[in-house]
Amino acid sequence: MIRNPFLRRIAPQLIILGIVLGLNVLVFPDFFHVEMKNGRLFGNLIDVLNRGAPTALLCVGMTLVIATKGIDLSVGAVMAIAGATAASLVVDGNHWTVAVIGALSVGALCGMWNGFLVAFLRIQPIVATLVLMVAGRGIAQLITEGTILTFLDPGLIHLGAGTVKGVPTPVLIWLTLGLFVAYFVRRTALGMLIEAIGINEASSRLAGINSRVLLVCVYVVSGIGAAIAGIIVAADIQGADANNAGLWLELDAILAVVIGGNSLLGGRFSIVASLLGAMIIQSVNSLILLSGMPPEFNLIIKALLIIAILVIQSPKVAHLLYILRASAPQSHPKQLPPFKESKR
Amino acid sequence: MIRSTHLPLIVTLATFVLAYALCAWQYPAMLSLRVVANLLTDNAFLGIVAVGMTFVILSGGIDLSVGSVIAFTGVFLAVVLRDTTMHPLMAFALVLVITSAFGAAMGSIIHYLEMPPFIVTLAGMFLARGAAYVLSTDSVPITHEFYDALQQVYWKTASGGRFRLIGGVMILTFLVGIVVAHRTRFGQNVYALGGGSATSRLMGVPVASTTIGIYAISGGLAGLAGIVFSLYTSAGYSLATVGVELDAIAAVVIGGTLLTGGFGFIAGTFFGILIMGLIQTYIVFDGTLSSWWTKIVIGGLLFAFILLQKGLTWASTARRKAATGFVTPS
Numbered sequence: 216m217i218r219n220p221f222l223r224r225i226a227p228q229l230i231i232l233g234i235v236l237g238l239n240v241l242v243f244p245d246f247f248h249v250e251m252k253n254g255r256l257f258g259n260l261i262d263v264l265n266r267g268a269p270t271a272l273l274c275v276g277m278t279l280v281i282a283t284k285g286i287d288l289s290v291g292a293v294m295a296i297a298g299a300t301a302a303s304l305v306v307d308g309n310h311w312t313v314a315v316i317g318a319l320s321v322g323a324l325c326g327m328w329n330g331f332l333v334a335f336l337r338i339q340p341i342v343a344t345l346v347l348m349v350a351g352r353g354i355a356q357l358i359t360e361g362t363i364l365t366f367l368d369p370g371l372i373h374l375g376a377g378t379v380k381g382v383p384t385p386v387l388i389w390l391t392l393g394l395f396v397a398y399f400v401r402r403t404a405l406g407m408l409i410e411a412i413g414i415n416e417a418s419s420r421l422a423g424i425n426s427r428v429l430l431v432c433v434y435v436v437s438g439i440g441a442a443i444a445g446i447i448v449a450a451d452i453q454g455a456d457a458n459n460a461g462l463w464l465e466l467d468a469i470l471a472v473v474i475g476g477n478s479l480l481g482g483r484f485s486i487v488a489s490l491l492g493a494m495i496i497q498s499v500n501s502l503i504l505l506s507g508m509p510p511e512f513n514l515i516i517k518a519l520l521i522i523a524i525l526v527i528q529s530p531k532v533a534h535l536l537y538i539l540r541a542s543a544p545q546s547h548p549k550q551l552p553p554f555k556e557s558k559r
Numbered sequence: 560m561i562r563s564t565h566l567p568l569i570v571t572l573a574t575f576v577l578a579y580a581l582c583a584w585q586y587p588a589m590l591s592l593r594v595v596a597n598l599l600t601d602n603a604f605l606g607i608v609a610v611g612m613t614f615v616i617l618s619g620g621i622d623l624s625v626g627s628v629i630a631f632t633g634v635f636l637a638v639v640l641r642d643t644t645m646h647p648l649m650a651f652a653l654v655l656v657i658t659s660a661f662g663a664a665m666g667s668i669i670h671y672l673e674m675p676p677f678i679v680t681l682a683g684m685f686l687a688r689g690a691a692y693v694l695s696t697d698s699v700p701i702t703h704e705f706y707d708a709l710q711q712v713y714w715k716t717a718s719g720g721r722f723r724l725i726g727g728v729m730i731l732t733f734l735v736g737i738v739v740a741h742r743t744r745f746g747q748n749v750y751a752l753g754g755g756s757a758t759s760r761l762m763g764v765p766v767a768s769t770t771i772g773i774y775a776i777s778g779g780l781a782g783l784a785g786i787v788f789s790l791y792t793s794a795g796y797s798l799a800t801v802g803v804e805l806d807a808i809a810a811v812v813i814g815g816t817l818l819t820g821g822f823g824f825i826a827g828t829f830f831g832i833l834i835m836g837l838i839q840t841y842i843v844f845d846g847t848l849s850s851w852w853t854k855i856v857i858g859g860l861l862f863a864f865i866l867l868q869k870g871l872t873w874a875s876t877a878r879r880k881a882a883t884g885f886v887t888p889s
Contacts, residue, residue, distance in 0.1 A: 286677070338865055341621070341677065342818045346865070349805055350858020356851035457851075466681060479675055511696060514689030521682040522668070529672040 221487075228475060228491035235498040242506040256381045259501060267497035268385035269294070269461070271490050272444040273468035274475070275393050276326075276437025278489040279400070281472050283433055284413045284481030285333060285340035290441040290468060292351025293325045294461030297442035298449030299358040302366050311370030319442050325351070326438020330431030348465070355457035365454040375450025385447045389490075392443065396436065397486035406484075409433065413481025470517070471496055473524055567815030568827045570867060574813075574860075575830045578837055586844045592720035594840060599726030602836040604629065604788040605806055606729040606829065609814075610736040611780030612807040613828045617740070618773050619753040619820025620676035624665065624683035625781040626803035628658050630796070631691040632785020637699035637795030647705045655782045661687065662778020666771035680774075684804070691797035698796040701789060709790055725787045732780065736825040749773060753820025809861050810835055817868055834860070 239259070240246045249258035273290050280287045297318040304314035325347060332343035366372075377384045400406035411419040412426045420426050444464070449455045474492035477484045499520070503513050526532055582589045608625050615622045632654050639650045665683045669676050712724040740746040748769040751759040760766050789795055814831030816823025838856050842848045 336866070336869060338869060339818060342812075342865055345805070345808065346858050346862045349809060349861060350855050353851040353854030353858065356849070357855070361849055361851065466685075469678070469681070473678065479678060509693075511689065511692035514685045514692060516689075518682045518685035518689060521678065521685070525668070525674050525678065525682070526672060529674055531671065531673050 224476075224485050225488045225491060228488045228495065231474070232491055232495050232498065235495055235502060239498060239502050239505060242502065246505070251381060254381055255378045256383070259505070261383065261386070263494065263497045263501050264386045265383045266500070267493050268389045269444040269448055269464055270467045270471055270496060271389040271393060271493040272440045272447070273437075273464060274471040274489045274493050275389075275396050275486055276433070276440035277465075277468045278472050278475070278477055278484050278486050279396075279409060279433045280340070280437050281469075281477055281479060282409050282413045282481055282484035283430060284416070285430070285433070286344065286469065286479070287329060287434065287437045288341065288344040288465050289325065289329060289347035289351055290437060290444075291461035291463065291465040292348050292355070293322055293438055293441035294445030294448060294464065295352055295355035295455075295457050296325065296358065297322045297445030298455040298460045299355040299364065299457050301371065301446050302364040302449055302455035303358050305366045305368045305371050306364055311368050314368075314371060315374070315446060318446050319439055322438040322440075322442020322445070323435050324438070325441075326435035327431060329438065330434035333434065334427040334430035352457060355455075355460075359455055359457045361457075363454045363456045367453065371446075372450050372453055375447045375452075385451075388443060388447065392440065393486060393490045397490075400486070405429075410482055410484065413484075467496060468493075470521060473521070566871065567817075567864075567867065568824050571813060571815045571827050571830045571834070571864075575834050575837070578834060582837065582841050582844070586841075589840070589844065592716045592718050594720075596716070596720035596722045596726065598833065598836045598840060599729065600721075600723045600791070601839075602832050603723075603725040603729040604784040604791060604800075605803065605810065605835075606832045607732045607784040607787060608781050608803060609807045609810045609828045609832055610732050610825060611777035612804075613736070613811050613814070613816055613823065613825050614740070614749055614773050615676075615777045616808070616811050616816050616818060617753045617820055617823055618749050618770070619756070620669070620770075620773070621680065621808070622662075622665075622774065622777045623677065623680040623804050624661075624687055625777065625784070625807060626800045626805075627684045627687035627691065628661065628778060628781035629785040629788055629800045629803060630798070631687045631694075632658060632782050633789045633792075633795035633799060634691045634694045634699065634797050635795070636786065636789050637701050638694050640701055640703050641699060647703055651786055654786065655779055658782030658785070659775045659779035662781070663771050663775035665778070666774030667767075669774065670767050670770040688797070694797070695795070696797055698794050700794050702793075706790065706793060710793075725790055728783070728787055732783070733825060733829050740825050745769065745772060750821055753817075753822070755821075806835065806857075809857055812868075813857075813860050813864050815864070815868075817872075818865075 236246070243259065246259045249256055249260055251257070273294075277287055277290065300321045301314040301318040304317045305311055309317075329340075329344050329347060332338045332346070333340050336343075374384055374388070379387055400409065408419070408424050408429060411422070411424055412429060416426055441461070445460060448460050471492035472489045473479065474495055475485060475488035475490075476492075477489060496517075499516065500513065503510060503516065579589070588594070608629065612622060612625065635654050635657070636647070636650055639645055639653075640647060645653075661683065665679050668674060669679050709724055713721040715721050740749065748759070748764045751762060751764045752766065752769055752773075756766060788800065792799070810831035811823070811828050812818060812831070813834055814823070814827030814829070816827060835857060838853055842850060842853060
């Protein structure tokens with residue numbers, strides 16, 4: 216048995232990731248081969264880390280939101296808005312740092328709007344974030360005036376396509392943000408307070424937790440993460456596409472959180488497990504590409520993956536397994552397995 | 560005296576009449592029957608799918624898979640009619656069986672595995688869209704004399720407006736939906752389920768068969784909408800109707816149905832569809848506004864109606880608040 220509780224928590228995700236990477240090596244033996252070319256790391260593994268950056272950035276905030284029993288459907292639209300903001304600021308002749316700060320503020324503002332609807336107007340999270348999901352792409356198109364805004368600012372492009380000491384910048388950005396947030400919520404009481412809200416908001420409020428402010432903060436983190444992802448996607452293609460930037464990425468982010476073993480019903484969460492989930496999704500994508508399967512199967516495989524995880528996570532199935540295990544003939548009847556609480 | 564339970568429906572109706580009056584005041588041509596006929600034709604598939612969505616939302620659930628199911632139906636019909644000699648009517652029946660069974664399968668996963676409808680129908684959305692991709696990634700044209708015959712069925716008014724068959728199918732779907740929701744036992748069960756799953760079980764509502772039935776209806780109506788959409792475009796394309804589920808949900812909410820379930824009217828959804836169609840027609844008439852304003856205005860309307868619902872819920876719990884000092888948050 217693994218003693219360390221943290222390792223035990225992320226063990227299933229590590230095992231799945233290992234299996235998927237192993238399958239990748241089977242279909243493409245050079246999968247782990249990484250080399251330096253023109254001062255830049257090249258290889259399939261680097262590609263997985265790089266292409267998974269937007270999902271990974273989204274799933275940091277999404278994990279926190281889902282831990283409070285909420286959901287944020289608007290992240291894809293926020294990505295489009297942030298990308299459009301950054302592009303239009305740069306095109307207007309501002310320095311790229313101004314553009315980044317502007318895009319991040321817009322992301323934070325979007326998060327604040329969602330948080331306000333959820334925490335103060337007490338609207339269900341699905342519904343509250345649906346408003347921005349529907350209207351958000353319209354707003355992004357309003358900013359880009361319906362065109363794909365292209366830009367040539369080297370500073371901004373560096374964020375999406377550049378490298379730092381050979382490592383692609385997006386990889387460094389998502390690793391830094393993910394590990395910082397994960398460390399921050401676990402080293403302070405914030406993580407525990409967020410879990411308390413997710414398990415029972417009424418009693419957490421009675422226990423003295425300022426749940427409203429925390430809820431707003433959680434959605435703001437999600438908005439900022441989405442804004443960073445939006446900047447990276449826009450910088451990567453050197454243009455802001457209001458229609459397609461981040462399209463359906465909110466679903467990938469939710470899927471990553473679910474693969475990370477976090478319950479959609481709120482409560483305990485692990486950001487590191489969600490990040491591993493994002494990497495699993497990207498490795499599956501790369502597996503489909505490398506194995507030469509038609510990319511049409513991508514969605515079907517993803518759907519089957521969700522269904523399999525749902526069945527495993529289902530409280531009914533967990534209960535059934537428990538009964539099966541308890542009713543099996545035991546050599547030491549006195550040492551019944553301790554009742555394991557399901558992860559919800 | 561207006562009964563408060565009808566208030567959202569009345570607000571929707573008033574919004575529609577007011578919006579139409581404003582449009583007609585600015586562009587008198589909006590009053591022509593041609594515009595009305597086009598409003599029904601262009602929104603036919605959305606209306607049909609919104610009826611199914613109303614049932615799902617009334618029961619407290621959500622169905623994100625409908626847009627993909629419409630695309631799947633279109634591609635399926637196109638591929639079947641191209642590669643086999645099957646008669647379109649036979650293909651229609653087959654695709655309706657497939658989509659209803661698909662919905663029923665999602666309903667049983669939701670009920671028996673106790674999973675949130677949101678994530679189950681999300682998986683269904685991926686599955687249906689993926690199945691459409693596997694059938695064909697290209698846009699497949701449909702050329703069949705039966706399709707031409709169906710497209711020629713319309714009732715022409717004196718002013719040149721054409722009420723086509725698919726608009727009639729939508730209105731018929733709404734009428735059947737209203738009867739089922741308000742005049743049958745199944746409809747009563749749907750409302751009861753939306754009021755509370757545990758309570759309805761204690762009341763003797765067959766929760767399992769009702770849940771599965773609701774999602775089967777939603778899937779089947781999405782299939783019907785797919786047939787209508789293929790008649791409308793004469794083609795099947797796997798990337799078509801992306802995001803229609805959001806439009807359908809928005810129409811249901813604008814129609815005054817409570818997203819928490821248990822309260823709402825199918826007729827409200829009809830006016831929700833008309834309001835959304837009206838916004839698009841207005842933008843076409845105006846000519847200077849860009850199409851993205853549609854999304855922003857619909858988002859704004861969505862927000863306004865959610866606030867209205869919240870206000871009504873708040874008003875009905877305010878008395879309890881005065882008595883106990885605080886409201887138990889829902």
